[in-house]
Amino acid sequence: MEAEIISIGTEIILGQIANTNARFLADQLRRLDINAYWQTTTDDDPKRIQAAIRQAQKRAQLIFVCGGLGPTPDDQTMASTAKAIGVELALDDDQWQKIQADFAARQTQMTPENIKMAYYLKGGQPLSNPTGMAIGAYLNHQDHTYVVLPGPPREFKPMVTQSLIPLLKQQFGSGRAIYSHNLHFLGQPESLLMDEINQILVDARIDDVLATSYVQPGEIQVRLTIHDVTEDQALLRLTAAEQAIFKQLGQYCFGIGEHVTLAAQVVKLLQEHHWTITSAESLTGGMFQSTICSVPGASKVFNGGFVTYAAQAKEQLLGVSPSIIDRYGVVSAQTAKAMAEGCQQKMNAKVGVSFTGVAGPDALENQPAGTVWIGIAIKGQPTQTRLLHLSPKMATRQWIRQRSVQMGLLYIYWALQNKTN
Structure with missing residues (x-):
């Protein structure tokens, strides 16, 4: 079975957003032994959308058209698809009632264009949208199968996994396990x-x-x-x-597993061991704490932490001795150690983790961007410090900060895996 994925969106063409939907859909199709050998991207122009669909008809049996199902004037995908394959649009009355009820509940004024989100390809079937208002469409027509899907990933992915995949399995299941x-x-x-x-x-x-x-x-x-x-x-x-x-x-x-994150694994182990954690962050600016708090149940292991960007804040909030900073600098193993121990003691937590370094683009204390020290202070154990050399030539300032957080989580994960009470 050969398929083509057509991604619609001027913002994709201009490079303003990454096309994560095509990657996700191709991966889902691979699991069904369906090969998306062709992937096309075009803007919101109706003529170019129709041309892309007609080109796909020449080389693929299964055609996906993704994006552009909203109520704004540039959302032309459903109508353009219908015109390209020679069918009309049909109104899903139930969906239209749901849309109207949603606007009424939010006390938001509707515009005439909102009805566009309730149309699908006539002769096919609507695809329900578990997290949004715009429905999709699934149509078998003249030796082709057409699937129309929304653009926002938060709507796209649930529609694919919950509404589309069962239909694809039924029609195109290869029987290969x-x-x-x-x-x-x-x-x-x-x-x-x-x-x-x-x-x-x-x-x-x-x-x-x-x-x-x-x-x-x-x-x-x-x-x-x-x-x-x-x-x-x-x-x-x-x-x-x-x-x-x-x-x-x-x-x-x-x-x-399918939905595993390192932060969730760390929080889970902290809960199992009845450990609490805190942090003191310099270059990461609270990102570690935000990552921990994004996990449900984090309040059981995290009571609070510190963002100590300036040297003065490290001294005043964490009790880091000025002599340490004067002698070794803020980008040092000694400062990372003092920060980790300081936050761990201040919050009376089992684990204190610190981040200090240079996110870039400029150097600091003659240390190049990407130099990061992480401290891990665990009550009753010697404090450990680790040095990262993250190349700014291969990454952005934000990536250096994110990578530092992930490596900090990994070091804590290792400590939890090898814990001693």
């Missing part, structure tokens, strides 16, 4: 990690399991996949592959 497990890694370069994983699978004679990687912010996701076996056989082979990988690379793997 495909089983996958996701592993989440941090702390190793992608190329080195994949070389080691592939060699591990060869040495363990598990060559029927395929390992592929996907770099995301804050982690490397590795998918182990096996085809054409029973579910029991797949579980045995995937488990064997995981165990072989963990034996050599376990310290870099922080979880298995």
